[in-house]
Amino acid sequence: xxxxxxxxxxxxxxxxxxxxxxxxxxxxxxxxxxxxxxxxxxxxxxxxxxxxxxxxxxxxxxxxxxxxxxxxxxxxxxxxxxxxxxxxxxxxxxxxxxxxxxxxxxxxxxxxxxxxxxxxxxxxxxxxxxxxxxxxxxxxxxxxxxxxxxxxxxxxxxxxxxxxxxxxxxxxxxxxxxxxxxxxxxxxxxxxxxxxxxxxxxxxx
Numbered sequence: 001x002x003x004x005x006x007x008x009x010x011x012x013x014x015x016x017x018x019x020x021x022x023x024x025x026x027x028x029x030x031x032x033x034x035x036x037x038x039x040x041x042x043x044x045x046x047x048x049x050x051x052x053x054x055x056x057x058x059x060x061x062x063x064x065x066x067x068x069x070x071x072x073x074x075x076x077x078x079x080x081x082x083x084x085x086x087x088x089x090x091x092x093x094x095x096x097x098x099x100x101x102x103x104x105x106x107x108x109x110x111x112x113x114x115x116x117x118x119x120x121x122x123x124x125x126x127x128x129x130x131x132x133x134x135x136x137x138x139x140x141x142x143x144x145x146x147x148x149x150x151x152x153x154x155x156x157x158x159x160x161x162x163x164x165x166x167x168x169x170x171x172x173x174x175x176x177x178x179x180x181x182x183x184x185x186x187x188x189x190x191x192x193x194x195x196x197x198x199x200x201x202x203x204x205x
Contacts, residue, residue, distance in 0.1 A: 012095075016114070018061060019085065019114075023077065024078065040110065092115060096108045120188065
C-alpha cells in the first residue's frame with residue numbers, strides 16, 4: 001500500500017462499515033442510506049463503486065468471496081485489510097481537529113467512537129477554541145462595521161456566520177461536557193491515547 005493513501009469522507013464511511021463486518025457494496029449502500037449517512041456525503045452508485053475500487057487498489061480492502069442471489073448479478077464481498085483501521089483512525093483524528101472542512105468533520109464526528117474518549121475531548125476542545133476565536137473576531141469586525149454606519153443589508157452574511165458559529169459553539173460546549181461525564185457510554189474507552197497513536201504508527205512494534 002502506498003504511503004500517499006488519502007481517504008475521502010465516503011472512503012472513511014466505507015471503511016467504517018466494513019469494520020462492522022464483511023459486506024458487498026450493495027449492502028453497504030443500503031446500510032448507509034438506512035442510517036441516513038447520505039446526509040453527510042453525496043452518494044451515487046458510480047461514486048460508491050469507484051470508492052470501493054480505489055480502496056481495494058490502495059490495499060485497504062480486499063475481496064473475500066462472490067455470491068449470487070437467484071437471477072441477480074454476482075456480488076463481490078469485501079473485507080478490511082490490516083492497514084485499514086490505522087488509516088481510518090488517523091483520518092478521523094485529523095477530521096475532528098479540522099475547523100474548516102464541514103463534510104470531513106461531520107463524517108469524522110460520526111466515527112469519533114473509534115478513538116479514545118480523552119483524545120476526542122482534546123481534539124474537539126482545540127477545535128472549539130479555534131471556532132471561538134473566529135466567532136469573536138468576526139463579531140468584532142461586524143460591530144466595527146455597524147459603528148462606521150455600514151448599511152445592515154451589506155452585513156447579512158457576516159451576521160449569519162456569527163450566528164452559526166455561536167450555535168456550533170453552544171453545541172460543542174454541551175458535547176464536551178457530556179464526554180467528560182464517565183456515565184456517557186463510549187466504545188473508545190477500551191483504548192488509550194497512547195494505544196491509539198501506536199496503532200496509527202506503521203513503525204510501532
